[in-house]
Amino acid sequence: MTETMASAPTLQALFDPKHRADPYPDYRGWQLTAPISEPVDRLFVLTKHKDCTAVLRDLRFGHAEGDEAGPLRAKPVDAKEYTLVDENGNPVRSFLGLNPPDHSRLRKLVSKAFTPRMITQLTPRIEQITAELLDAALAVAGPVDLIRDFASPLPVVVISELLDVPLADRERFEGWSHQLARALDPDFLLPAEVRESAMRAREEFADYFRELVALRRANPGDDLLSALVAVHDQGDVLTENELLATLILLLIAGHETTVNLIGNGTLALLHHPDQLARLRDEPELIDRAVEELLRYDSPVQLTFRYALEDAEVGGQAIPRGSFALLLIGAANRDAEEHTDPDALDVGREPSRHLAFGQGVHFCLGAPLARLEGRIALGALTQRAPGLRLSGEPTWKDNVVLRGLATLPVTLR
Numbered sequence: 001m002t003e004t005m006a007s008a009p010t011l012q013a014l015f016d017p018k019h020r021a022d023p024y025p026d027y028r029g030w031q032l033t034a035p036i037s038e039p040v041d042r043l044f045v046l047t048k049h050k051d052c053t054a055v056l057r058d059l060r061f062g063h064a065e066g067d068e069a070g071p072l073r074a075k076p077v078d079a080k081e082y083t084l085v086d087e088n089g090n091p092v093r094s095f096l097g098l099n100p101p102d103h104s105r106l107r108k109l110v111s112k113a114f115t116p117r118m119i120t121q122l123t124p125r126i127e128q129i130t131a132e133l134l135d136a137a138l139a140v141a142g143p144v145d146l147i148r149d150f151a152s153p154l155p156v157v158v159i160s161e162l163l164d165v166p167l168a169d170r171e172r173f174e175g176w177s178h179q180l181a182r183a184l185d186p187d188f189l190l191p192a193e194v195r196e197s198a199m200r201a202r203e204e205f206a207d208y209f210r211e212l213v214a215l216r217r218a219n220p221g222d223d224l225l226s227a228l229v230a231v232h233d234q235g236d237v238l239t240e241n242e243l244l245a246t247l248i249l250l251l252i253a254g255h256e257t258t259v260n261l262i263g264n265g266t267l268a269l270l271h272h273p274d275q276l277a278r279l280r281d282e283p284e285l286i287d288r289a290v291e292e293l294l295r296y297d298s299p300v301q302l303t304f305r306y307a308l309e310d311a312e313v314g315g316q317a318i319p320r321g322s323f324a325l326l327l328i329g330a331a332n333r334d335a336e337e338h339t340d341p342d343a344l345d346v347g348r349e350p351s352r353h354l355a356f357g358q359g360v361h362f363c364l365g366a367p368l369a370r371l372e373g374r375i376a377l378g379a380l381t382q383r384a385p386g387l388r389l390s391g392e393p394t395w396k397d398n399v400v401l402r403g404l405a406t407l408p409v410t411l412r
């Protein structure tokens with residue numbers, strides 16, 4: 001136990017900078033003392049693998065709708081200022097924040113365009129982009145920032161190419177993505193200016209994509225954006241706002257999380273030289289290694305659900321109208337589920353980690369994230385024999401997404 005340890009899991013504890021640097025001692029303590037917290041403002045915090053899994057698989061839990069929104073939902077905004085809002089001034093939600101049957105309808109439509117085949121076809125391009133970024137970083141004799149020079153550009157280029165966004169616009173893309181990712185954190189804990197800048201980023205993004213959508217409608221290509229514009233299912237199509245909300249989701253989900261897989265994964269290997277050496281010697285372990293790194297320091301640390309009906313989880317009654325904060329990062333280090341959970345083992349037998357969630361909202365981009373993770377971490381470990389830390393890494397402020405702001409390393 002460390003001095004940072006809070007005796008019970010609270011939202012505030014998650015924002016403590018010491019917790020952010022290493023949340024795992026807190027998680028371990030909470031699992032032992034209060035695996036499900038006493039509710040504060042109708043919010044329960046869940047830390048155990050079995051309880052988080054149960055909630056994610058249980059359709060009595062979903063997302064709050066309309067007035068039920070509670071403290072975790074963005075406040076209505078002045079609808080005159082924004083276009084990507086509904087008639088009540090609530091931001092139009094992507095299917096990540098919807099319940100069946102709306103969720104099922106949209107997810108089905110998007111899945112028809114964003115297919116495993118489309119992702120597999122990307123392999124040579126991802127390998128090429130990875131090689132180019134590494135060539136440039138390896139040409140530098142001194143330290144490089146692995147986030148800026150490798151982990152961050154790779155997924156942006158991949159998602160931009162997938163959507164066929166012009167090369168010149170990719171920097172704006174990255175800016176929007178960062179601002180929107182921050183807004184994933186619980187709304188009432190975010191400073192007003194962060195929320196506002198995220199809303200503005202959404203608008204700019206929507207304006208930009210409205211034009212691109214019109215162009216692709218007139219002149220379709222073989223990219224994901226054209227496929228989403230054209231997708232239909234028994235006469236059903238995506239409305240313009242549904243399409244825009246989906247594109248925003250794909251941008252944040254596709255960029256900010258994969259950066260963290262590469263960044264957190266590299267840092268974990270640097271802290272475990274024996275595991276790094278083993279992966280170098282046994283490159284065929286890369287698939288297992290990526291799963292283990294997803295488990296060991298998960299890019300998405302938590303998610304929320306709302307009790308649509310009275311429920312019971314792990315012996316705890318969770319009344320309708322409560323919120324459940326599911327600590328995925330803790331569940332992935334639960335000793336009841338994983339043998340020796342704090343050990344990094346790149347050869348670990350496949351585990352039932354929750355890094356991509358579970359149930360109806362299971363990550364739609366998991367095949368792409370895995371592919372990028374395998375190619376990026378595989379190439380980095382094989383091609384950078386001198387890979388070592390050359391300074392103190394720093395963490396981003398986000399709470400939902402756990403990732404490094406900087407990772408100074410020497411590669412040669």
Ligand code: HEM
Pocket residue numbers: 095096097107159249250253254255257258261298299300303304354355356357358360361362363364365366368369
């Ligand atoms: C390492 C990288 C990634 C991680 C750790 C990750 C994690 C997650 C998690 C935990 C969820 C479920 C959230 C919840 O249930 O509340 C989710 C959903 C989702 N992810 Fe990912 N993700 C990653 C990469 C991607 C990529 C590359 C894409 C697409 C380009 C993507 C697209 C989505 C979408 C569309 C959903 C919503 C699914 C639904 O609501 O039905 N993700 N992701």
